[in-house]
Amino acid sequence: xxxxxxxxxxxxxxxxxxxxxxxxxxxxxxxxxxxxxxxxxxxxxxxxxxxxxxxxxxxxxxxxxxxxxxxxxxxxxxxxxxxxxxxxxxxxxxxxxxxxxxxxxxxxxxxxxxxxxxxxxxxxxxxxxxxxxxxxxxxxxxxxxxxxxxxxxxxxx
Numbered sequence: 605x606x607x608x609x610x611x612x613x614x615x616x617x618x619x620x621x622x623x624x625x626x627x628x629x630x631x632x633x634x635x636x637x638x639x640x641x642x643x644x645x646x647x648x649x650x651x652x653x654x655x656x657x658x659x660x661x662x663x664x665x666x667x668x669x670x671x672x673x674x675x676x677x678x679x680x681x682x683x684x685x686x687x688x689x690x691x692x693x694x695x696x697x698x699x700x701x702x703x704x705x706x707x708x709x710x711x712x713x714x715x716x717x718x719x720x721x722x723x724x725x726x727x728x729x730x731x732x733x734x735x736x737x738x739x740x741x742x743x744x745x746x747x748x749x750x751x752x753x754x755x756x757x758x759x760x761x
Contacts, residue, residue: 606643609636610650613751614744615656619646625669628718629653631740649722656721662688662752664722672716679713686727689752693731715739721748 605627607620611730614631616638621627626649642650648666655661670680682700686692698706717725720740726748730736738745 606645608639608642609648609649610642610653611638611654614740614747616651619649619653620668621645621649622709625667626719626722627669629720629722630718631707631720631744647734653721657751659751666722668719668722668740670718670723672713672718676708676713676716679710680717680719683717683723683725683728688724689754691727691729691749694728694736695731697728711737727752 605620607618610617610619612631613650616632616636618630618750619622619626619628620634622645626646629649632697652661652664652666656664670677672680678701679697682697694707694711695704697714698704699712714725714728715737717723717739720726721745726738726740726745735742735745735749
């Protein structure tokens with residue numbers, strides 16, 4: 605398994621993966637040295653993430669290989685269907701899975717998503733529009749949703 609640490613607007617981000625695909629993307633709450641030479645198996649992921657943060661990319665084309673239960677994998681697959689700049693509720697996701705009562709399990713699977721940003725768990729919100737839970741912190745979730753928003757707040761000065 606290869607790994608790389610890159611600088612992003614959200615903080616130092618750790619990527620791990622191998623020839624079968626990207627296994628995890630995690631924004632850290634600590635400082636780590638930036639990887640000077642990106643491993644070849646992670647180059648495309650780093651390139652696409654940089655484009656995303658520069659506002660030049662709104663979807664990813666990467667081989668993904670996250671580890672999780674069958675249920676988690678199903679939830680993560682649904683997350684990939686949420687369009688850039690849009691949000692859905694945990695309730696809507698559980699309905700899409702065919703079990704409205706699975707809302708807590710869906711929220712739990714969402715919280716265990718190891719591929720932040722690429723598998724857009726930040727696009728899932730509460731039924732009332734609230735920014736409920738995010739493993740990376742609500743400030744990062746808010747930043748990502750604002751970054752993807754088609755309506756940009758302009759400065760008055």
